[in-house]
Amino acid sequence: MCVSPCVVGHTEQVIDHSHCTSCWGYPKTECRFGWPLSPPNDLLFLVDSHRHKYKEHKHKDHKKDKEREKLKHGNGYKLQTAYTSSTGVAPPHVKCEPDDDFYHSPKHEKSLKRERDDDEDYDFKSKKVKTENDKKDKKRKQMEDIKPKKTKDKKGETADGKKKAKKEPEEKWKWWEEERYTDGVKWKFLEHKGPVFAPPYEPLPSKVNFYYDGKAMRLSPEAEEVATFFAKMLDHEYTTKDIFRKNFFKDWRKEMTSEEKAKITDLKKCNFSEMSDYFKAQSEARKAMSKEEKLKIKAENERLLQEYGFCIMDNHRERIANFRIEPPGLFRGRGDHPKMGMLKRRIRPKDIIVNCSKDSKHPQPPPGTKWKEVRHDNKVTWLVSWTENIQGSIKYIMLNPSSRIKGEKDWQKYETARRLKKCVDRIRTQYRDDWKSKEMRIRQRAVALYFIDKLALRAGNEKEEGETADTVGCCSLRVEHLKLYPENDGQEYVVEFDFLGKDSIRYYNKVPVEKRVFKNLQLFMENKEPDDDLFDRLNTSILNKHLQELMDGLTAKVFRTYNASITLQQQLKELTNVDENVPAKILSYNRANRAVAILCNHQRAPPKTFEKSMQNLQTKIEAKRDQLSDAKRELKSAKADAKVRKDEKSKKAVETKKKAVQRIEEQLMKLEVQATDREENKQIALGTSKLNYLDPRISVAWCKKWGIPVEKIYNKTQPHEVFFFSFFFSQIESNSDP
DNA sequence: TAGCGGACTTAGTAATCGATTC
DNA sequence: GAATCGATTACTAAGTCCGCTA
Numbered sequence: 001m002c003v004s005p006c007v008v009g010h011t012e013q014v015i016d017h018s019h020c021t022s023c024w025g026y027p028k029t030e031c032r033f034g035w036p037l038s039p040p041n042d043l044l045f046l047v048d049s050h051r052h053k054y055k056e057h058k059h060k061d062h063k064k065d066k067e068r069e070k071l072k073h074g075n076g077y078k079l080q081t082a083y084t085s086s087t088g089v090a091p092p093h094v095k096c097e098p099d100d101d102f103y104h105s106p107k108h109e110k111s112l113k114r115e116r117d118d119d120e121d122y123d124f125k126s127k128k129v130k131t132e133n134d135k136k137d138k139k140r141k142q143m144e145d146i147k148p149k150k151t152k153d154k155k156g157e158t159a160d161g162k163k164k165a166k167k168e169p170e171e172k173w174k175w176w177e178e179e180r181y182t183d184g185v186k187w188k189f190l191e192h193k194g195p196v197f198a199p200p201y202e203p204l205p206s207k208v209n210f211y212y213d214g215k216a217m218r219l220s221p222e223a224e225e226v227a228t229f230f231a232k233m234l235d236h237e238y239t240t241k242d243i244f245r246k247n248f249f250k251d252w253r254k255e256m257t258s259e260e261k262a263k264i265t266d267l268k269k270c271n272f273s274e275m276s277d278y279f280k281a282q283s284e285a286r287k288a289m290s291k292e293e294k295l296k297i298k299a300e301n302e303r304l305l306q307e308y309g310f311c312i313m314d315n316h317r318e319r320i321a322n323f324r325i326e327p328p329g330l331f332r333g334r335g336d337h338p339k340m341g342m343l344k345r346r347i348r349p350k351d352i353i354v355n356c357s358k359d360s361k362h363p364q365p366p367p368g369t370k371w372k373e374v375r376h377d378n379k380v381t382w383l384v385s386w387t388e389n390i391q392g393s394i395k396y397i398m399l400n401p402s403s404r405i406k407g408e409k410d411w412q413k414y415e416t417a418r419r420l421k422k423c424v425d426r427i428r429t430q431y432r433d434d435w436k437s438k439e440m441r442i443r444q445r446a447v448a449l450y451f452i453d454k455l456a457l458r459a460g461n462e463k464e465e466g467e468t469a470d471t472v473g474c475c476s477l478r479v480e481h482l483k484l485y486p487e488n489d490g491q492e493y494v495v496e497f498d499f500l501g502k503d504s505i506r507y508y509n510k511v512p513v514e515k516r517v518f519k520n521l522q523l524f525m526e527n528k529e530p531d532d533d534l535f536d537r538l539n540t541s542i543l544n545k546h547l548q549e550l551m552d553g554l555t556a557k558v559f560r561t562y563n564a565s566i567t568l569q570q571q572l573k574e575l576t577n578v579d580e581n582v583p584a585k586i587l588s589y590n591r592a593n594r595a596v597a598i599l600c601n602h603q604r605a606p607p608k609t610f611e612k613s614m615q616n617l618q619t620k621i622e623a624k625r626d627q628l629s630d631a632k633r634e635l636k637s638a639k640a641d642a643k644v645r646k647d648e649k650s651k652k653a654v655e656t657k658k659k660a661v662q663r664i665e666e667q668l669m670k671l672e673v674q675a676t677d678r679e680e681n682k683q684i685a686l687g688t689s690k691l692n693y694l695d696p697r698i699s700v701a702w703c704k705k706w707g708i709p710v711e712k713i714y715n716k717t718q719p720h721e722v723f724f725f726s727f728f729f730s731q732i733e734s735n736s737d738p
Numbered sequence: 739t740a741g742c743g744g745a746c747t748t749a750g751t752a753a754t755c756g757a758t759t760c
Numbered sequence: 761g762a763a764t765c766g767a768t769t770a771c772t773a774a775g776t777c778c779g780c781t782a
Contacts, residue, residue, distance in 0.1 A: 382745075382746090394744060396744095505749090605750080685749085687750090688750080691748085
């Protein structure tokens with residue numbers, strides 16, 4: 001038995017599940033007050049650990065928690081699940097294999113077939129593309145030229161007042177029914193118009209001054225442009241950071257004339273405020289533009305999108321994700337990035353490599369310029385690339401997630417995760433065996449894999465020191481990132497993780513581990529300095545090579561996908577209550593989604609307007625409550641009236657009042673659910689897991705089962721639309737019951 | 739087999755959109 | 761019609777992983 005406090009501090013005796021391979025030490029039980037059992041520090045982690053300077057800890061705010069508790073209990077809506085913390089805290093990892101089995105390969109799994117004749121006969125030439133697509137594209141283009149997209153008003157009219165033409169049912173390209181290319185070929189025909197470059201620099205009006213040491217100073221256009229980058233960020237925290245200022249000043253000086261360089265020697269003496277005010281005024285003016293002016297800009301953007309935002313890949317017009325070249329500016333590295341503030345230089349045609357078919361109409365560089373290179377490499381998916389000057393890495397223009405090329409990859413990802421499900425038990429048995437190995441490298445590999453599996457840690461590639469922020473993943477953990485407690489808060493063998501992960505987001509977690517893991521960790525840490533590697537005989541390449549031997553296509557990252565999806569499925573099963581109405585079920589979905597986001601450590605900065613928006617919602621709730629008591633009072637008096645009068649009219653009045661009460665009660669409940677959901681979501685980002693880790697089939701199957709409109713879960717532009725709306729629906733219906 | 743570059747996915751935040759309210 | 765505010769989209773940084781090279 002162990003004693004484990006729930007998220008608000010109640011203690012409860014529970015059976016020790018730490019050796020249970022089903023729940024991995026997280027027994028699914030609540031404390032006697034209905035709160036989920038969870039290590040108390042999770043709360044600290046969620047409340048305080050957004051993006052951190054390492055070791056800046058804050059402590060749990062009990063008062064806040066109590067307020068949240070009040071909110072939860074006071075909302076009059078009984079929450080049904082184990083995950084009912086109003087802070088959104090859920091056990092950090094819930095990983096029980098569900099009894100029913102949606103997350104498996106479908107019985108009649110269709111292959112990704114591309115129906116076509118022999119490759120050689122298959123004509124991918126642009127000519128054919130035009131004849132096949134011309135009509136549709138032309139029509140679409142004409143339509144879009146006439147009316148800017150999405151500018152209809154409530155009555156379904158376009159911005160120019162014309163009635164919106166009835167939307168034609170769009171023909172979806174069922175790429176998943178077609179055969180995939182082999183040998184790394186990604187496409188056979190690719191045509192596009194190239195990138196859109198950042199607009200040239202427009203010098204400041206002469207009335208807007210830069211001041212040095214209190215005196216107005218005219219800067220050369222080159223120096224002025226870089227100064228404007230700083231001026232535009234003046235209100236941002238970045239400009240207060242020493243590294244940012246140092247890097248900026250160094251790079252800025254490189255753009256100065258020798259006279260400017262001689263004069264401007266101290267950033268503290270630079271005054272950018274007039275420039276900053278000018279940009280703020282411009283921004284305000286943009287907001288205050290007339291409807292017509294705004295429409296004109298919108299139309300121009302739409303024109304650019306139509307011209308440059310699409311390409312033709314293998315007979316299909318596909319949306320490009322980022323057709324605009326990144327404009328110049330100051331580099332905004334995340335966390336304590338040593339290069340923040342450096343000048344990101346302007347990209348010109350001579351920096352650009354274009355990739356397209358030989359037989360396509362090649363994109364033309366702007367007049368008087370040349371591309372760096374025109375390439376015809378159909379084994380890659382990018383259309384345009386350039387090398388950026390900060391890290392020297394390559395940047396790409398690629399297709400939108402709705403494209404075939406991205407969708408296929410996404411699908412493969414989830415199929416690999418489903419294959420992992422079939423052999424995960426064997427893999428777990430093996431790494432548990434390996435904890436006892438005579439070889440240190442095997443023990444390290446096995447413990448690292450246990451963490452990747454149990455805690456959904458990232459692989460943790462090695463990074464070049466001093467080039468980026470100091471962040472780690474599993475394989476690159478250092479001794480200083482872990483603390484071992486043989487006993488902590490009534491639990492045995494507790495490991496405390498505290499490190500900065502991707503994007504310098506803090507990972508803080510205290511978890512009980514199995515005895516052998518604990519003993520191994522002690523061994524790995526023996527005679528090491530805090531900044532030594534925990535796993536000194538391991539790196540991601542060794543780990544992935546091992547995983548590849550265990551299952552074809554298996555890498556560390558597949559565990560994250562698998563565990564995220566299986567957690568969603570299991571949580572949905574656990575949290576969904578048959579008696580609940582649609583909004584309550586959606587709350588359950590969001591809670592399941594939240595459990596995944598917590599598992600994957602997807603955090604966000606609380607929105608700036610969070611407190612205000614919560615307050616607004618509370619005001620609305622109060623008003624609704626008043627309205628409800630009024631309605632109840634009216635019902636009571638109507639009933640009394642009916643008792644005296646005993647006529648039809650008064651009976652009818654009672655019915656009307658009853659209905660009004662019911663309606664208001666429903667409205668109140670909706671608002672309360674909304675408040676709970678929002679509060680729980682304060683610091684958790686759901687989007688990342690939904691977009692990248694959750695097999696859409698699970699969500700769609702759940703929607704189907706409970707009659708929830710899919711649009712409540714995925715908005716229509718989310719990339720999964722193609723695959724779930726058609727193919728998977730039929731698959732789900734014929735195969736399984738989630 | 740280590741090291742590195744290249745290609746691609748995953749990630750949080752800023753900017754913009756558009757529905758709602760006054 | 762303007763203001764407000766949550767939702768959505770755009771942007772781009774920061775990861776993972778693979779394959780080539782010496």
